[in-house]
Amino acid sequence: xxxxxxxxxxxxxxxxxxxxxxxxxNAQNITAAHFRVSDKIQGLRSIELILNSKIIIGLGxxxxxxxxxxVDGSDSGNDNDNGPSYDRFYNTEGNPTSIANQPITYxxxxxxxxxxxxxxxxxxxxxxxxxxxxxxxxxxxKxxxxxxxxxxxxxxxxxxAGTLKSIGDIDIKYYNAFDINEPQGKVKSIGNVKVSYxxxxxxxxxxxxxxxxTGNSKRLYITK
Numbered sequence: 001x002x003x004x005x006x007x008x009x010x011x012x013x014x015x016x017x018x019x020x021x022x023x024x025x026n027a028q029n030i031t032a033a034h035f036r037v038s039d040k041i042q043g044l045r046s047i048e049l050i051l052n053s054k055i056i057i058g059l060g061x062x063x064x065x066x067x068x069x070x071v072d073g074s075d076s077g078n079d080n081d082n083g084p085s086y087d088r089f090y091n092t093e094g095n096p097t098s099i100a101n102q103p104i105t106y107x108x109x110x111x112x113x114x115x116x117x118x119x120x121x122x123x124x125x126x127x128x129x130x131x132x133x134x135x136x137x138x139x140x141x142k143x144x145x146x147x148x149x150x151x152x153x154x155x156x157x158x159x160x161a162g163t164l165k166s167i168g169d170i171d172i173k174y175y176n177a178f179d180i181n182e183p184q185g186k187v188k189s190i191g192n193v194k195v196s197y198x199x200x201x202x203x204x205x206x207x208x209x210x211x212x213x214t215g216n217s218k219r220l221y222i223t224k
Contacts, residue, residue: 028052028124028145030168035190035222039209042185043163043174051144054100055121063141063149063164065118070100113138137162160185170220183208191220 031053036045044061051057056069097104102122107114113130117139120126124145129136135153136142140162142149147168152159158176159165163185165172170191175182181200182188186208188195193215198206213222 028147030147030170030219032218033167033170033220035172035187035193035220037187037195037210037213037222037224039224042183043160044172044187047164047167049144049167051124051147055102055124057144059141061164062137062162063151065141068096068099068104068118068121187222190222191215192217193220193222195222 028051030049030051032050034048036047037043038045046061046066047059049057049059050071054071056067056071057065058067058069060066095104095106099121102124104121105119107117107119109115111130114128117128118126126144127142129138129140129142131138133142135155136151140149140151149167150165151161152163152165153161156165158178159174163172163174172190173188175184175186175188175197177184179188183197183199186195186197193213195213196211198209198211200207202211210224216222
């Protein structure tokens, strides 16, 4: 191997390593995900995601961002003798402009489908369904950085359109027409966590109530 070929290969290898490190640095990880379900209603009640052990994203059952916060102990850059302090700054609309020492930006009126929604938290970019997403509801949260969010749509004929289908690597499944004795539309599983309900084989007065939740872990758990 000639010296020039060796140097070119070495340069290519260094470049690839730098790209891999950069992609890992910018990637968002779901440190923990808490889903809430209900005895009374179908689907999800709420979702709370912790990203990179620092940022909390609170979501509604349809993927709407209800709140953002920071994990206690995350770097605010403003520690004192009593431990970290958590200064939060807000704009004139009452929306936070900084969290976990990261600036928050919002989409402006130039994009009607996304206007007023969070555009970024630090280096984490947010995106939402728009007119190009013809099978999904416009304005719904589409991604948080590298985390993709999917919804059931017209292609998912056995599930209710608009319900959450997955968040990153976490799949969400519901009881449907194939589950003939079960309460339809209730959450069946989220990842490896299973939810069972009192069904048509049980006392009818308990029908639809949660019977058990199994498989909870530190990273992924479901509660009422």
